[in-house]
Amino acid sequence: MDVTTRSFTEAVRALGVAQKSNRGAPLYSRLVNRPLGRILAAAAHQVGLSPNQVTGVSACFTFTGIALVAMVPPSPAMAAVIAVLLVIGYGLDSADGQLARLLGRGSPAGEWLDHVCDSLKTATIHLAVVVSLYRFADLPTDLLLVVPLAYSALDTTLFFAFILTERLRKPSGPRLATADSSRPSVLRAMLSAPTDYGILCLVFFTLAWPHVFLVAYGVMLLGTAGYALLALPKWYRDVSRLREGA
Template sequence: MTGSVAAPPLTVADAVRQLAFAQKGAARGAPAYSLFVNRPLGRIPAAIAFRLGWTPNMVTALSAGFTLGGVLLLATFPPSLMMGIGVWLLLAVGYVLDSADGQLARLQHAGSAAGEWLDHVVDAWKISSVHLAVLVLVYRFFDLPSPAWLLVPLVFTIVAAVAFFAMILNDLLKAKHTGPVATTVHSSTPLRSLLGLPTDFGVLCASFALLGAPPVFFAVYTALLAANALYLGLALVKWFGDMRALAPAPAEGTPRHRSTEGNPDVIA
């Protein structure tokens, strides 16, 4: 009688290849940086964490640690080339790990409501904290022509927070009204991905590399705010239309109708 032979453990390279083939679809409008830079890079720490036996929540915590380092560096030290590069790298690594935790969960078949909750909470903290750190930096070290320019990071904080919350609320309300059924994910076209590029957190991270020239950085940061505000304004109109089109939530015990509608547009 022969016993079964255990399969050899998955190597890091094998795990990276498996993630590349089993990658979840991209939502419409997903920015190019997230699709073509951050997600592929996230496969590497996800595969390493898989080999080390880490949980997705451990990767989320590591992501938060790198992001916290970038936020503290941004709010504490005067702007310089080296400081800006340090902020960029810390935030960018945190962003890569933010992609890795979900990929690790798929690799381990270990997704959970608690893990998704933790990931969203860290994202919400990150989105607001980075812009508030910019506010502290600008107030302490920038020579502004008018105090009114301090409104730029404040408004950016509001725009980013509203965009993130609206995206989460879209998913919540659609699940409530149509049921938690599988949906078809529409591929993001190259044009849509490029148009959404200014809204990507990875692009914001890269902008901090310009802190060696504060006026240049602040001009780029202000332009990113304008692009994000415009994109959010257009998206809110569409999302509100989507919400109005939803049928009333069925009563308790009433079967839900399945929906074939794709995922909503997202702003990163």
Template sequence: MEGRPGYREALERLRSAQKSAKGVSLYSRYVNRPLGRVLAAAAHRVGLSPNHVTALSGVCSGAALAAVALASPSWPLALTVYAGLVLGFALDSADGQLARLRGAANPAGEWLDHVVDCAKITALHAVVLVSFFRFHELPGDGWLLVPLGFQLAAVVIFFGGLLTDKLTPRPAPGARAAHAPAPSRLRAVALLPVDYGVLCAVFLLLGDERAFRLGYTALGAAYVLFCVAFLVKWFRELSASASSAARS
């Protein structure tokens, strides 16, 4: 342990080395990131690497999602699934924070993180489909299309956001950045419907089949609307960036 900072010191370093809150919803900003900081400091203290934490995130999320597909809906299952998903989400935040704390960020770690995220997003809606088919008394077979539509919107938002970030031109080295405005609290509230933490909370309704089905469907409809809005926004931003680069 010699040379490794204690838990409190690691936690303080993490507090002062946070990513920008721009474009981050209220839940991620005030719940998931702080919880991830605590887990990252603990992981650093015991000597875990960022990839270990990513793997733990996948295990927690995977176990919770497997339970949705394998067990009949109940209130104990709802609490168990919610706890597993929230812990997996917090560990997903912790791996990046730990990488920054240790100066160990690298393309392989980022790749692993995104692969686990992709698996988690696709599996979540797949297990809901399985649960609908196996355990729910659905009013009609059309309800089986809801998880598929939700999955499509979620995957497109995930990859669209990643691609937009990768394709957006970075400022030239040494260029003076304009003063960035403070992150908008209103925007943080508006983004709550597409925050993964809110999606996790829907599983608290799993003890009541009708409440879960309606809550999940309502959130799925919100994802579809946000998906359309995001795609238009990202396409316009990238088009404007290309036009600006062509003129310069």
């Protein structure tokens, strides 16, 4: 069937077959974000959006949420609005790649645009938290502002290292894969949960209560730091073996 004539239900079904492997994917991405992205990709297909246009819509939701973090006092209602904007933006971030697979239009330019938006999001969301805490939170000490600053540095480094490692492992670029029939590790997915941007989005529901937010946010930071301590040496060893075999 011509992909341009598929109904919403047919598109959702087709996307369910042509999924990226769940191997190594954090639990939120696997259970929530990819299924949400599938629905959003099918809806985007129905209204005739291209994958790059979906990336643009994703950026609008995400950066609106990030701007609100920095600019608006975090009432409970506003915290909910911010979290929902971030969750939808992340769902659309999954949808652009899924739509590209559905249409057979994966391209280096689309991948570049997606990664540039992701890198900007990774850095600015933590800087927005710094601004929000400084402007609106009654912190016992300004030293707590180091927490989001450290998170920004760590998250940016981890994101860049992951992308670079994957690129060096596959010099010709990542391939679009169909669903992996093997069972992915649930334990691995749970251990990588602190690095999952989707869970970070949910933490923003607590932004109206700075002390609760800082505890949840700090736990995410510590979990991400632990993951980095395990992952970065492994990625370095992987890359070293590739160089030795070249």
